Amino acid sequence: MTGLRSKQLAEAAGVNPQTLRYYERRGLLSEPERTLGGHRVYPPEAVAVLRMIKAAQRLGFTLDEIADLLDVGRHRHSPGLRARVTAKLADVEARIADLGAIRDTLRTALAAGCDDLITCSHTASCPIPFSGVAGAELSSRP
Amino acid sequence: MTGLRSKQLAEAAGVNPQTLRYYERRGLLSEPERTLGGHRVYPPEAVAVLRMIKAAQRLGFTLDEIADLLDVGRHRHSPGLRARVTAKLADVEARIADLGAIRDTLRTALAAGCDDLITCSHTASCPIPFSGVAGAELSSRP
């Protein structure tokens, strides 16, 4: 009775109803109960799950990764979970570092009234660490 | 004479040669000189530009945004540049904050030996701030 129908869930979570089925196919949302007629009835927690998905996604996780992360805890934990979480953590930390560099760059650019990012960066007329950021890219994920 | 051919540039920047033409079409790379026969000859700075593109891209900027950012400085600055940079900066800062929350979550999960992310997060049995992350998502970009 506390169940949600597709549209309600979709609205509550701010996604398209079609996306729910899509996520279900992709293994991100576990298959919900059905009415006798076959309509999906989601548990209220589904909203939280969706929000998590969206949050994780916005942060650069792919749907597969998210599915993986969620799924693991859903039924039983595969042995590799800790390793994967650890890897993800490293990944996230790297992203934070990169973003920090970009943030600094943007700030510097603004502060310097430097309206011109590339000219600045590659003529080295203002001390923007863009090559540092760019360099970071070389040493990271494929 | 210091010019680079497609393949050289591609290798120097770690991208596919096809991608160069693609970026050119997209306005990310300005049209290079040509040999008499029509082959592209890129200036050495192109490498730096490409690295910047890749760095920015890894950090969640779309090609259009990057084109925009680059283009502006390339010829003449549209009046909106500062505003756009400022907006991007806010965006980046928001991403950093979100990533920080995710990082904390992952750390907490690891530390708690909590192998199960969703169960943990939505049964509130361990004090993981996932809803905080999820909530942040509501207040941000479409």
Added chain:
DNA sequence: TTGCATCCGGTACCGGGGTACAGGTTTACC
């Protein structure tokens, strides 16, 4: 001058993440 690597433009395709549409059933309310 011949030969092979490279490049050219054009078009087609791929994977990721959705979204839309078709055509048919179910629900829910009057």
Added chain:
DNA sequence: GGTAAACCTGTACCCCGGTACCGGATGCAA
């Protein structure tokens, strides 16, 4: 019991960021 809204499955399509393939035209070196 009728009817409109919501739902169902399935398939097709869209955008993004590339990548691959094509047939033909250079570039360069021996």
